[in-house]
Amino acid sequence: MGMLTNRELVIRFRSLGDVHRARRIESAAERYEFHVSKSARDLYGLSGAPFSTSGGVVFADYGQARAFAARINERSDLAGGAGPTVKAGAINAMALIDEILHAVCDMYRQQVDPQAFWKAVTGSDIAVGPAGTRTGLLTFTKIFPPSAVYEGKDTPDGWLDATPPDATGTRPGRNAVSMEELLLLRLENENPAFGPYRFLFDDRPLKARAPVDPMLDAAEAALKALPAFGPDGLDLPSLLRAPMRASPHSLAGQLAYMKRHWGLLIGDRMAKLLGGEGMLDEEERPVFPAGPGPVRAPTYASLDHEYERFSEDKDWMPRVVMMAKSALVWLDQLSKAYGRDIRTLDAIPDEELDLLASRGFNGLWLIGIWERSQASRRIKELCGNPEAAASAYSLFDYEIAWELGGWSALEALRHKAAARGIRLAADMVPNHTGMDSAWVRDRPDLFIRRDVPPFPSYTYSGENLSGDGRFGLWLEDHYYDRRDAAVTFKRVDFRSGATSYIYHGNDGTSMPWNDTAQIDFLNPAAREAVKERILHVARNFPIIRFDAAMILAKRSLRRLWYPEPGVGGSIASRFESALGTEAFNDAMPAEFWREVVDMCAAEAPETLLLAEAFWMMEGYFVRTLGMHRVYNSAFMNMLKEKKNAEYRATIKNTIEFDKDILKRFVNFMNNPDEDTAVAQFGKDDHYFGVCSMMSTMPGLPMFGHGQIEGFTEKYGMEYRRAYKDEQPDEGFVRRHEHEIVPLLKRRYLFSGVEEFLLYDLVRNDGSVDENTFAYSNGYGRERALVLFNNAWERSQGTIRRSNPFMDKRSDGSKATTTRSLAEGLGLRQGQNRFMLMTEAKSGLRYVRRSEDIIHGGLSVSLEGFQCQVFIDITEIQDDDTGSYAALCDSLGGAGVPDIGWALQDLAxxxxxxxxxxxxxxxxxxxxxxxxxxxxxxxxxxxxxxxxxxxxxxxxxxxxxxxxxxxxxxxxxxxxxxxxxxxxxxxxxxxxxxxxxxxxxxxxxxxxxxxxxxxxxxxxxxxxxxxxxxxxxxxxxxxxxxxxxxxxxxxxxxxxxxxxxxxxxxxxxxxxxxxxxxxxxxxxxxxxxxxxxxxxxxxxxxxxxxxxxxxxxxxxxxxxxxxxxxxxxxxxxxxxxxxxxxxxxxxxxxxxxxxxxxxxxxxxxxxxxxxxxxxxxxxxxxxxxxxxxxxxxxxxxxxxxxxxxxxxxxxxxxxxxxx
Incomplete structure (x- = not known):
């Protein structure tokens, strides 16, 4: 977003006949910006930098500020890193602050006293004598030379004696101009926020050679004697120091002060100030590791103002249990396991599908089945991995990869899987394509791009990654030596000669995805093109996983790519594309995902839409945008770290706001780009307790590739094979089959939320054990109760009443309510009634008096990481002989293999x-x-x-x-x-x-x-x-x-x-x-x-x-x-x-x-x-x-x-x- 230089503005206004305005601009150029000493210009080779006639720095656009900073940093690098490192945003901010201070001085002259700084010169003459003033101003001109002096076109005396165009005073020469510059130089050196950059404008050499301090003290005294000015009625020196005093250590804070307090004084410089704020904000924004970022319990307050439009589930959707498989790695593992070449989807053995079905899986997510970017593969080769495939998320197009057998192989697999009740799932990557995709080749207008590199340090001299003779693609050079991960790559159309720099895909949390190209979702044509591809996938897969879906929410696009003026983008250089709220909404009137959901509901209604979304947007994605399911990363992250109170708060806050959100969570213990489940949870009771929770919580349980087998290798998205020769841990597999598989086969009991209740385990002292998860659920008349202690310490207490939840009634009304455990389990009042239940892992049956639970709750005692899942909960009326009462008393709370046997043993x-x-x-x-x-x-x-x-x-x-x-x-x-x-x-x-x-x-x-x-x-x-x-x-x-x-x-x-x-x-x-x-x-x-x-x-x-x-x-x-x-x-x-x-x-x-x-x-x-x-x-x-x-x-x-x-x-x- 370039700006006209002063010279360009002068030429324009003179051509329009506005000579007066042109002369004012020329005059303003005399005092425009912060100062750079001659010694700094010489040391850092800044002779060609954009200096004004007064010698200060003039940044016509942000690129010049970056170039200025790059020259200093380059010279520091040549010195072995011994020199300073500067940031372009800070340099630009300091120049902008000085520019605005000069503008305030100019407005003071216009509105209060045109002779203000001549009076400051007079004050100096009185204090140190005219000769002393002359010496001070002349020395200042030598140490901080104007361009004509620095370039040898004029002498310091000649420049100082010349009268500038449109001078406001009656006296000849530039003494008043220089006095203003000298006063602002003093403020620069006083300003703590300018401190790290003092090497550019250090006034100590000047003070050592001239009576600068007494000169300026007298000048300020003269200015203070003049009428007050500004919104707070301050004298001019105090007014100029106000931003510094308000926020002494922050350049951003000083700009913010000017924006809030000096709006009228700034005038048409407001846009430039906002841009400066954005540039500074972008540089100072912290960089987080890749992934969902810090996870905390949701509060849902923001959703109170959003509309509710859940998508209706088809009958099969609530009971999906999904297994993820990295296609290329899986096929390689199958080849080794079966002793034959298994390379295409149709060659997957029937036995593997039988095994998946027998374990309760009815969804199979195939990762990496689309045609991938060849540029992505080549980049990985150039970086030292000759075996790598392209990333599974850097795509050429949405066609089944030929090496996997193409569409015919997929159709054969789909048929075999369907015969076993398994639906196939595929990724859709809406945010970006591979950097050499069909769209980059044929429709570059669909991407976010610019005409020049965003940073002067970017160079593109490496290998042409295109593979197509009609155009060339170059990755920024520093990626190859790991010194930088640039935000753009270079595209050249050899037919037209057009060159553009296309942004890489990016979620703003870490580095750009350097083998991808970012689609521009403010472009209506791009949105329509992506929707067409989504529909194409939906017509071929009953389950779609939308990769990094949160990036395409309007609030995310705004933050990442088109920030508010004055707010830095999360992606370097994007503050230059800042848009006001109205302009942004005009460009993107509706949420993209809402349009996608409505389209699929009409065109592909049997498709389950699953969004990978983080950043506390999970509820928004299902409740407002209408996704059927959304990632719940809190499940993995909180339970791994044993942040049990936080995860209980996640559940409590969710059901108290809207239980239907909980139903739509995708719970998982590892994601393809996360460490494996066993690396995070181990192989013992902690793992199986969390896995039991995942299998019994509402929503969709998703298992990772190799999770049941106990594999430890994390498969990269570019892997063609597993690099570890791992065999299934048979004991680990058997424990899954004994403890987990039976739960997966009863998902109908756990997937919904109509009967879901969460309970507090209350200790004897009345405190709540936050480490224990206790919840009940059911379907029809069946009920289940789950207890899990996610801590090393033993847990003991009683569960009586549920946590509050939002009761959504059939008439449309809502009310927060609670229910007792007895109600949750379907128990009825009455004498001699007994509850029978089976603990799924041990198979033991338990007997409890219904009256005890109704009036006193259920006593619970769990060892560290112990999990109990009670199913087959029924209630019976005792017989005339009191056999169940006798049995209950004789067992003393213990379980038995069979109630009938136990009654028989007793009788x-x-x-x-x-x-x-x-x-x-x-x-x-x-x-x-x-x-x-x-x-x-x-x-x-x-x-x-x-x-x-x-x-x-x-x-x-x-x-x-x-x-x-x-x-x-x-x-x-x-x-x-x-x-x-x-x-x-x-x-x-x-x-x-x-x-x-x-x-x-x-x-x-x-x-x-x-x-x-x-x-x-x-x-x-x-x-x-x-x-x-x-x-x-x-x-x-x-x-x-x-x-x-x-x-x-x-x-x-x-x-x-x-x-x-x-x-x-x-x-x-x-x-x-x-x-x-x-x-x-x-x-x-x-x-x-x-x-x-x-x-x-x-x-x-x-x-x-x-x-x-x-x-x-x-x-x-x-x-x-x-x-x-x-x-x-x-x-x-x-x-x-x-x-x-x-x-x-x-x-x-x-x-x-x-x-x-x-x-x-x-x-x-x-x-x-x-x-x-x-x-x-x-x-x-x-x-x-x-x-x-x-x-x-x-x-x-x-x-x-x-x-x-x-x-x-x-x-x-x-x-x-x-």
């Missing part, structure tokens, strides 16, 4: 104690021990099963069974106690005998087989047991259930025995007993289930129907199995490809268990059982484990169905099915 406590006494822990360890010496197993079994305790268990069990037995065998009312005792003892002896036989089969070298001639078959059976997982445990489990079979009517009542065992939860009790004995949980669980199932089918292998086993053929067995739902489930029977199949390992377990049971209970010969095994095994192997083929093969051999088929057991339903 059947006596039965379980008796059973555990009968079958000691040693019994269940026998199945796991090494084979004992001959005879040792029997001894061990007797020790493990106590006969007396077994009889006692049978007695207790008979009582608990009651009428369910359906038999008079154990009814005390029918038989005498003595007879009953004998019966129970007989049952116990039968069980003991069976156990002896069973355990003999578990040892290959045991001598306890029923018949010596079957010892070889016995050994084979024992080997089969040892080789079959869970077989030994299942056999032992069946033995432990035999007392129930005895009670149920021996072998004839096996179905009733199974029903009784199931009602008593014996499969669970067997599992618990085996696990306590050191058995793997999965083996113990399968053994318990098979043992109970076998208990219900003993009649097939023992008793009256036992003979069926000898004649049962494979086909009949297969048909019987197909008719038995429960057995089919246990054995993994399934339909696939039109056939019915059985799981081989499960069949082997069942057959081994039944074979052993046949020997133990039915007296079957081991050799015959082994023969049946061989027959059945062969049939299934021949059939490839297809039951249909077994049946068909049997039918082909024997067309007539065998008799056992007609006697097949009735179909069974799975437990729990109607």
């Amino acid at each position: 059947l406590a006596e039965l379980y104690r008796a059973w555990k006494t009968a079958f000691s822990p040693e019994f269940f360890r026998l199945a796991e021990e090494e084979p004992a010496a001959p005879g040792g197993t029997a001894t061990g079994t007797k020790a493990a099963i106590n006969r007396e305790a077994l009889v006692a268990f049978l007695s207790v069990a008979a009582r608990f069974a009651g009428g369910d037995l359906g038999t008079s065998a154990v009814e005390p009312s029918v038989e005498t106690a003595a007879v009953l005792a004998r019966r129970l003892e007989a049952m116990a002896d039968a069980c003991l005998a069976a156990s002896e036989t069973a355990f003999s089969m578990l040892r290959a070298n045991s001598k306890g087989s029923p018949k010596a001639k079957t010892s070889a078959a016995h050994a084979a059976l024992s080997a089969r047991i040892q080789e079959t997982p869970s077989a030994a445990e299942a056999i032992a489990g069946l033995v432990a259930l035999l007392p129930i079979a005895q009670l149920a009517g021996a072998l004839a009542g096996s179905a009733k025995a199974q029903a009784l065992a199931e009602s008593w939860g014996m499969a669970r009790k067997l599992r618990e007993a085996f696990v306590a004995a050191g058995v793997d949980y999965a083996i113990a669980d399968r053994a318990g289930s098979f043992a109970v199932a076998a208990l219900g089918r003993l009649e097939l292998i023992a008793g009256e129907k036992a003979s069926r086993l000898k004649t049962l053929e494979p086909g009949a067995a297969a048909e019987a199995l197909l008719a038995d739902d429960e057995a089919g489930t246990l054995l993994g029977v399934n339909r696939w490809n039109g056939e019915t199949w059985i799981a081989a390992e499960r069949y082997r377990l069942a057959s081994t268990l039944f074979g052993a049971a046949a020997i133990v209970l039915g007296g079957s010969e081991t050799a015959k059982v082994e023969k049946k095994f061989v027959e059945f095994d062969a049939a299934l192997l021949d059939a490839g484990w297809s039951l249909d083929r077994v049946i068909a093969a049997t039918a082909a051999l024997k067309p007539v169905a065998p008799e056992p088929k007609a006697q097949a057991i009735a179909p069974r339903k799975q437990p729990g099915k109607e």
Whole structure:
């Protein structure tokens, strides 16, 4: 923004015939600016600088001020940095202050006394004599020479004696002019804010050679005797010192004083003053590190004056869970992981998409898929990184990169992802393009540019980065040696010869993005062009992430590129393009983002618009501008630093203003340009607590590339590959799958805000524990409660009532309100009501009295960084027996794996104690021990099963069974106690005998087989047991259930025995007993289930129907199995490809268990059982484990169905099915 020089103005006014005004300008040039001594001009080579005829500096524009400063700094650099460093803004400000002071003097002459400074000369003559005055003024002219004197065109005496044009006095010569200059030189040296630059105008050499101080003292006294002037009625010397006294140490403060107090005195210099302020402000503005900058809790006061226009979510939008992937790096990692070349988007393995979907992700953000700037890549090569790609945010155009397979590869990936419920997300970079983009080539008018470099130090002599013979592009030279990051690059159109300097993209927080070109959003054509590109992306991606979206808000564009007059831009040199408010709003009437949101709502309504926005503008972006989602950097930054009170304030302030803002936050633990999540949060409880919060807070959780795998490398936007050879941390991954993935799959519970409430954890002393986050949420009738202590110290207290929130009612009214925890969890008043809830991580279920929560809240105790997420919250009414009350009291606040089990443990406590006494822990360890010496197993079994305790268990069990037995065998009312005792003892002896036989089969070298001639078959059976997982445990489990079979009517009542065992939860009790004995949980669980199932089918292998086993053929067995739902489930029977199949390992377990049971209970010969095994095994192997083929093969051999088929057991339903 250039200004005409005095010479240009004189020529212009003379051409217009305004000679008087031209002469006044010539006269004003005599006293215009701050002074520079001859010695400083010589030392710093300032002979060619813009000096006026009086010798002071004249800056016709800001470029001259920068050039003046650059010459001084260049000479200082040549001196090894020993000299001073100056700032152009300060130089310009000092010249401007002196110019305005001269203008005040000129106005004083015009309005008060034209002879004022001649009277000052007279005062000096009286004090030091005319000769003394002459000496002082002449010495001043020599040390601070006018241009004609410095250049040798005039002598000091000649210049001083000459009368200037349009002189105001009647006396000849320039004494009055020089006296004014000398007085202002004194003020310059007095001014503390001028102090750092005194080397330019130091008056001490002058004072050493002439009586300057007494001269000026007398001159000031003469001026003070004249009439007062100005808005405050001051004498002229006091008026000239007023800015300095108001703000002694600040040039900006002195200019501000002049602007506020001297508006009428400044007149048409106001624009120049504002420009000077802007230049100074720009230089003094602090530079912050790149990124969102300091994060603090929002207050939303400014939004009270903004309109509310949230965009409506489509039904899928609230539940998006997004994973970020740097495309080139990911493809390289996949190539290594799968051992094949994976370079294009369509080559991403299905397994990877399956894995993402299985972990709860339904949004995949692909970073770096657009065609990138080749200039960006070349810059990185020139700076020493030959492997680098261009930055993912320096784009040539919005076309899918050819190296990723182009649009066809994207379409293939989109189809595969959609089949798994995954939507693709892409970046849109609206603020800038690559410096060699299609627009820079063809439409340079869309960018912010200028005709000359903004700073004289800028040079552009490096490599032409264009790659297009029609035009050239040059990065500023100092970028390559890391000495500067210039704000512009050079573009030359070789066809027209036009040269322009285009600004780089910039957010004002740190350095410019030197491989980009800044779009000019005050240009309507540029805005329309960007909107067209946005719509192009929206039509191809259901989720768009707008990079650095906050830059394009009007307030940001104003601050960065078109600041208010008098305010420096956040980007160097932009104060020159200052615009008044009206002019700015005329150029950009509406918010760009509001127009974009409305356009997409009409043209691409299924697109989720996600804005990366910082600078406390998050609420504005979603509430007023209408973005669906906005970055919430406070989540990462505050929780990382454990600034818990600040983040709680963030949530509280947000929901108290408008809960719908919270719903639209994107929460993350790292951003692509931030350190990795594990670098910031570690891999332990702090990480998983924060990650659990991210997974359960309203909004959109976003995971970084490699976050779940625990990768530590931060992938640069130019990376083609990972430079660290990292493998997934399997333990870290498993913990995600156990703790985080289940939460992500319940996002419907957490994503909304309709039921969201935040609570204070109140300590016993009444203070609030700010380190603990406690909040509830829900969907429909489901509720969840989250507790997280984000500190090392233990946390303990009570949560009772929510923090205030804004209740937006259906009639449009609003009111701030709170709710109790009981209301938040959906609890109702009433006696004997209990709340049940599951802690997601441990799986434990908890019981709390509803009345306790309603009246006293919920007591909470959390260790450091402990997180608890309670789901499946329900409320029940206690039964008539008070079982839930008893359970609640017995647990004392502890959790249990299953409420039903816990109630069962409580109700059947006596039965379980008796059973555990009968079958000691040693019994269940026998199945796991090494084979004992001959005879040792029997001894061990007797020790493990106590006969007396077994009889006692049978007695207790008979009582608990009651009428369910359906038999008079154990009814005390029918038989005498003595007879009953004998019966129970007989049952116990039968069980003991069976156990002896069973355990003999578990040892290959045991001598306890029923018949010596079957010892070889016995050994084979024992080997089969040892080789079959869970077989030994299942056999032992069946033995432990035999007392129930005895009670149920021996072998004839096996179905009733199974029903009784199931009602008593014996499969669970067997599992618990085996696990306590050191058995793997999965083996113990399968053994318990098979043992109970076998208990219900003993009649097939023992008793009256036992003979069926000898004649049962494979086909009949297969048909019987197909008719038995429960057995089919246990054995993994399934339909696939039109056939019915059985799981081989499960069949082997069942057959081994039944074979052993046949020997133990039915007296079957081991050799015959082994023969049946061989027959059945062969049939299934021949059939490839297809039951249909077994049946068909049997039918082909024997067309007539065998008799056992007609006697097949009735179909069974799975437990729990109607």
